[in-house]
Amino acid sequence: MIRTPGQALVMGAGAVGCWVGGRLQAAGAQVQFVGRPSVLEDLRLLGLTLTDLDGRRTHLAPAALRLHAEVPEASRGGPDAPALVLLCVKSGATAEAAALLSLHLPPGTPVLSLQNGIGNPAVAAAAAPALQVIPGMVGFNVVRASPGHWHRGTWGTLAAEAHPALQAWLPTFAASGLPLALHADLRPVQWGKLLLNLNNPVNALSGLPLKRQLLDRDLRIVMAALIDEALAALAAHGIEPAQVASLPPRRMPQGLRLPNWLFRIVARKSLNMDDQARTSMAEDVARGRPTEIDALCGEVVRLARAAGLRAPCNEWMQERLSRPTPGRMSGREMRAALRL
Ligand SMILES: NC(=O)c1ccc[n+]([C@@H]2O[C@H](COP(=O)([O-])OP(=O)(O)OC[C@H]3O[C@@H](n4cnc5c(N)ncnc54)[C@H](OP(=O)(O)O)[C@@H]3O)[C@@H](O)[C@H]2O)c1
Structure with a gap:
């Protein structure tokens, strides 16, 4: 099993959050998922299934999933403090989600925005100035195929702005089949x-x-x-x-x-x-x-x-x-x- 730098926390268990978080967990990372009650209910009942256009299927059993309806309280250096947050909510929910993270997580926690658009990392940083928000980019398409099941329907890469907090995660992303390409400036x-x-x-x-x-x-x-x-x-x-x-x-x-x-x-x-x-x-x-x-x-x-x-x-x-x-x-x- 791969050594990971700590736990990951998915903020927004939906298409991107479940896909990327699920793949990281399947590669050996400990992942916590924060999502809406209806989504969590499906996951509690059915587990998390991920499929892709290559025919690959991954299933995580319900008992293997750590699911939360709210951001779990974590103190600096505590056993549950995430070493990386994946911010996976839609743009309109960014400010609220970032503020909730800031309320419950230790200052300095790295938050990788896996959202579309240009402005989300700045919106998150403004709502949570104590956290370290890092811009990211998901180049592929994921849709919910059925309850608890997300399907990746296109090819594409995962990218992020280079940040010291991400270095230790690179082997885990690579092992999950989602290598993370780092760029000095992600804006282009x-x-x-x-x-x-x-x-x-x-x-x-x-x-x-x-x-x-x-x-x-x-x-x-x-x-x-x-x-x-x-x-x-x-x-x-x-x-x-x-x-x-x-x-x-x-x-x-x-x-x-x-x-x-x-x-x-x-x-x-x-x-x-x-x-x-x-x-x-x-x-x-x-x-x-x-x-x-x-x-x-x-x-x-x-x-x-x-x-x-x-x-x-x-x-x-x-x-x-x-x-x-x-x-x-x-x-x-x-x-x-x-x-x-
Ligand atoms: N899907 C793709 O193929 C894809 C590809 C590349 C990039 N992206 C980008 O990735 C981001 C996420 O997209 P997505 O398609 O993954 O969205 P999604 O499937 O709607 O997932 C986001 C989930 O987060 C939940 N959420 C929002 N605020 C929350 C909160 N405070 N606490 C707990 N859960 C919360 C949402 O619930 P509600 O619906 O109730 O708000 C929803 O269930 C977007 O910026 C999108 O453009 C998506």
């Missing part, structure tokens, strides 16, 4: 991921699984327009986004606009995903929950405005996905609404 990686996440509102509005949506050229044209606006805003600020997908960021809009037959060839690697994979924003819309649109398109709109630019397609998506029921639209309807 976060922006590279955000460009990909601009597909989330398109996917959510289309109501289609990711693969079918990506094979619809009208929907790809909408995504290309969202990315174009983001690239213009980034260029205006001198920010060079990192390559997170198979194409360099600046070539993504061009690639997305290709005819279907050519796109299938160029994007062969990216299309290697489950037929049923969907974005987490599609899940949120399906369940009537607030979306993370402000952390994605909203971030682009703000960046553009700060440079004296406009990002009208991102503005439109931001408004639409902020509605309680955004509805469904075909690619043609979206193009017409956006005048593309």
Whole structure:
């Protein structure tokens, strides 16, 4: 069994939290999960099952899981003090979750934000100034397949900003099959991921699984327009986004606009995903929950405005996905609404 630097605590036992926390536990780490009562009930009854697009299946029995409805009290150096927290809540829940962590955990506890968007680590740090918040990035897609069961439907990596607290965890992440790539500055990686996440509102509005949506050229044209606006805003600020997908960021809009037959060839690697994979924003819309649109398109709109630019397609998506029921639209309807 691998030696780990201590316990990990998952704050937000959902798709990312259960997936990453479950894999770390399967690799030998001690993991505590903090989640909502309904999720914990399923885990207590059924255990935690993780599957992936490779056909790999991991099961952790109910008795092996340490589940909490609230952040467990821990004192500095105490046996239950986590050596690493994985912050895995949606953007809208970040401030509250970070404040709760700060209330119950010793000052200086490292908190790795495994959230999408750019601003979550800063929001968490502001709500919990005594903790050490570290930006992270999850490059793959996980959905809840059934109670207690999460499925990883795409490939992708795990990355974080280099921090001394993470060094000792690298062998555990590697052993879990989720090697953690460290970057001196994660911002370009976060922006590279955000460009990909601009597909989330398109996917959510289309109501289609990711693969079918990506094979619809009208929907790809909408995504290309969202990315174009983001690239213009980034260029205006001198920010060079990192390559997170198979194409360099600046070539993504061009690639997305290709005819279907050519796109299938160029994007062969990216299309290697489950037929049923969907974005987490599609899940949120399906369940009537607030979306993370402000952390994605909203971030682009703000960046553009700060440079004296406009990002009208991102503005439109931001408004639409902020509605309680955004509805469904075909690619043609979206193009017409956006005048593309
Ligand atoms: N899913 C993916 O494929 C994926 C991939 C890359 C990145 N991400 C990012 O990862 C983050 C998490 O996404 P997710 O899909 O894992 O979300 P999720 O499945 O909704 O999981 C988050 C869980 O945390 C719970 N939660 C929120 N506040 C809490 C609190 N104070 N105490 C206990 N539990 C709390 C949520 O409950 P409520 O719903 O009741 O609030 C939910 O059950 C997001 O920023 C997302 O963009 C997701």
